[in-house]
Amino acid sequence: MDTKHLPSNLRDDMISEETKSLISSLPSHTDAQGGKICKYQGCWYHYNTLQGVLNFQRGFQPQDTDIILASYPKSGTTWLKALTVALCDRSNNHSSYDHHPLLSVNPHGIVPFLELNIYHESSSPDLAKFSSVPRLFATHMPLHAMHETIKDSPCKIVYICRNVKDTLISWWFFKCAVYKTELNRSSLESIFKSFCNGTFSYGPFWEHLLSYWRGSLEDPKRVLFMKYEEMKEKPHDQIKRLADFLGCPFTKEEVKNGLVNEILDLCSLRNLSGLEINKTGKINNIDHKVFFRKGEVGDWKNYLTPEMENQIDTIIQEKLQGSGLKF
Template identity: 80%
Template sequence: MDRKELPSGLRDDKITEETKSLISSLPSHTESQGHKICKYQGCWYYYNALQGVLNFQRGFQPRDTDIILASYPKSGTTWLKALTVALLERSKNHSSDDQHPLLSDNPHEIVPFLEINLYVESSSPVLAKFSSVPRLFSTHMPLHAMQETLKDSPCKIVYVCRNVKDTLVSWWFFRCAIHKIEPDRSILESMFKSFCNGTIYYGPFWDHLLSYWRGSLEDPKHVLFMRYEELKAEPRDQIKRLADFLGCPFTKEEEENGLVQKILDLCSLRNLSGLEVNKTGKRNNLDHKYYFRKGEVGDWKNHLTPEIENKLDMIIKEKLKGSGLKF
């Protein structure tokens, strides 16, 4: 596959000479698909993504009202974006329902990634379109990569995590989709090995989890830790928890009028995946449809061997030991 056909985050066409020099001094690794990643501040990045991280760290100016939606890739990012947009849109009076942004735009278009989209080319991008309050951004960076930049800022961070086995399977299908190849077992096994030793995009997985878990314990007013499985099992309770954290709780009248369920229906996988913009749209060489697959809890049982299951369970139990975080 031509590298120019890849999503921008997987390429290496945006890096500066300064960043090339930095990369030459960093631990590096080549993935099974031939993409190079390097380890910076404890996290593995593709080169373009690293450039975005560096630009973000140099240039981002947080506002007190900013909201940053964070996740490890394939952990419920699209759903969290949609739910948050829907919660914040309640304050706007659309003259008709079809004016809702989620009906005409993909959640990733509405809430772009800081390091993959906005800051990949410059440390001072034009953020004019983020004129509304609050500004809404997203990231796959671990929390420690943002802490110095966000120091003393009261902006809110929402992190969604997912069981490592479902994350691995979702990542596998997504990687094969963007490379336009059939889901191959050899790729899954290679990704499994990378998950286990931590040398995977935005890995190690457990360090990513723990950065936000500890952040939520130390600063619960500014960091909310959510679980994908709880969102699936208790969607009403969890979306109300999210609304409370963001400072836009549901009123009694809104609940009585069924608004909680309306938002859940609007943001459901079935509804979003059926919209024309998500069936045929594209951004940065990536088809919107690839963001919507099954969204199920436990789909890993259909794809992982008992050996892979046990190895992942053992590693996660060991890595999270003593943290209070369990799966």
């Protein structure tokens, strides 16, 4: 399989001999696109992603004011990054947001992933450019993968989750775009099967969800659990909730002056997808435009059969049973 055109984390030619030795002792699998994944600490990773996870676990030194934006892939990550940047950047007083960083830089360029970008090649990267307070980082790692590294830090974690069926369809479109493969029934069924048995990148999906859900129950001042569907249904309430958690609540004057609406409009799919940088740019060999599709709730109904729906609903109900987490 030719991997030269793929993002670096999907290639397996940049890992250390030590990591190769570790991988040889781990459960391994070939995913729906033919990529090699292995199971480490209960989570499935592409080989190069595992290298980044290991580098992060060895080298990351959290600061008390750090904010880590976490998600299972294709769950609203780009939107959460944009909103958080806009909220934390309010002190810079951008005039009507005419010159806001989000207008010229993709959200993934402003808030990089710890294991996929920053620590991908080294356990001691240069973090000098992250001089602002708070530092903003992102991750797709489950919470337990970060626990030992950040357990003694009061840094804050925001997790966004999404209905698994919409996540699955978004993954399907994204994977086919990245691997440059055809969107067809066969590829959807392959991804669906991997999703359901848990052998999927960063899976099992339910373990990922539960790690952050339990973390938010155990330490609500440190871990905020947000649902994509609630953000879509009540954006004003949810962005205020996010701002409160991050320690930068809206003032009465900001609300009165329409700043909440202004930020929501700036970070909307309609606005971000229409920007030139997000139509033409690239990051990690992935076109920016691939990160913006429909962003709709319930789009899965256009693709999944009733049998698929029932199967995945049954699995999620079983796996989340007793947790208190529902969709």
